[in-house]
Amino acid sequence: MIRAGGLLVLLAGPVAAETGLCETAWARVAEGLGGFGTVTAxxxxxxxxxxxxxxxVLDVDGQYVPDWRMDRLRFRGAALGWIADGSSLPEGLEIAVEGLRxxxxxxxxxxxxLLAAQARPNGIDAEAALAWDPVAKVLRLERLSLDFPGENRVDASxxxxxxxxxxxxxxxxxxxxFALTEAELRVQTHGLFEGYALMALGSALLPPEGDMDAAAEGLRAEALAAIGDLxxxxxxxxxxxxLRALVGELPNPAGDLAVTVKAEPGIGPVRFGGYAVTGVPATVAAAAPVFEGVKVDVGWTHADAP
Structure with missing residues (x-):
């Protein structure tokens, strides 16, 4: 969870790093993250x-909120000079995280x-690469890879x-x-959904008491109906x-999800601007204008964990 300002101070193409500039860059990132909590290294x-x-370490303010701890954080780019004296534009970023807990x-x-010790063997490794074209004003997420413990992984562009x-x-x-014109997402889950999404979704969607199986079945039926209306x-x-096959496996999906999105002229604030006046559509059918010019390809393959 990194603030835009914290990331932008690192944007630039690869160049040879100097220790002094590295320290300056980290100081700026730590400053950008300071609104969330205490940053140390x-x-x-x-x-x-x-x-x-x-x-x-990002020691997030408040109790029962997870702190972010890493073994190492690596970054590189010509933005190091931009940070020091403003001599360059932010044209790219490479960042790698090792052992995030x-x-x-x-x-x-x-x-x-005990919780910190328990989290240590369950570290997450991550890599990201961004490139910005200042003439075309196009930002590309060239690579985002999140490698979770076990057979669990997320890749996106x-x-x-x-x-x-x-x-x-x-x-x-x-x-x-801004407008999103292309996106690709691949998710391999063998416990990833249960570990990182199920509790949040269940707390928001399930009733606090009663027959949970019946409530979950009702949510599944609503989701299947919405898929039919797409x-x-x-x-x-x-x-x-x-999508139906994936919903049918909830709350314990196991396999590979692939999603590709192409949108013309793009998905962004302009496309959703009208709903600021009319309110959020109550049904998928009412949201049809949102999908104009949008093509979404979804694949789901069930696979038991090796």
Missing amino acids: TGVAQEGDWCVVLAP LAVQTGNAQVDW AVVTGVDLSSTGAMQMSLAS PGTSFSDASKAA
Whole structure:
């Protein structure tokens, strides 16, 4: 969970890193994350053209909120010079996270120590690469990979137009003009859904008491009905069948999900602007204008964990 400002200070193409510039870059990122909590690290080093932050921790404010702990955070880019003296534009970013763990702080020192130790063998590794074209004003998520414990993984890429990162004012203007034109998502789940999404969704959608199996079946029926109402111009029969198969496996899906989105002229604030006046559509059919020019291909393959 990184603030846009914290990421933007690192945007640029790869160049040789200097330790002083690495320290400056990390200081700026830590400052950008400071609104969430206390940021610490045991040191900052240089490895080739990579800046390496050792054992960074984001100690999020509040009890029962998970803190973010990492073994190492690595980044590189010509934005190091931009951070120091403003001499370059943010044109790219490479970042890698090793051994990310989320550990809840309860206020009980014994429990907190045990939870932190329990989380250590369940680290997450992540890599991301972004590139920005200042002439075309196109931001590309060239690669996002999240490698979770076990046979669990998320890979994604995307193209967003109407993005101007040349100044703070331009970035603020982009919030009203950006549009997602392409996206690809691949998810391998063998416990990933249960570990990271089920509790949040269940708490929001299930009643606090009563027959949970019946309530879950009702939610499943609503989801299947919504899938049936999806416009055929955007979702093929095969895509709808894949979604139905996935819903049928909830709350314990096991397998591989693939989603590809292409949108012309794009999905962004302009497309949703009218709903600020009329309100959120009550049905999938009422939201049909949202899908105009949008093609979504979905694939789901059940696979038991090896």
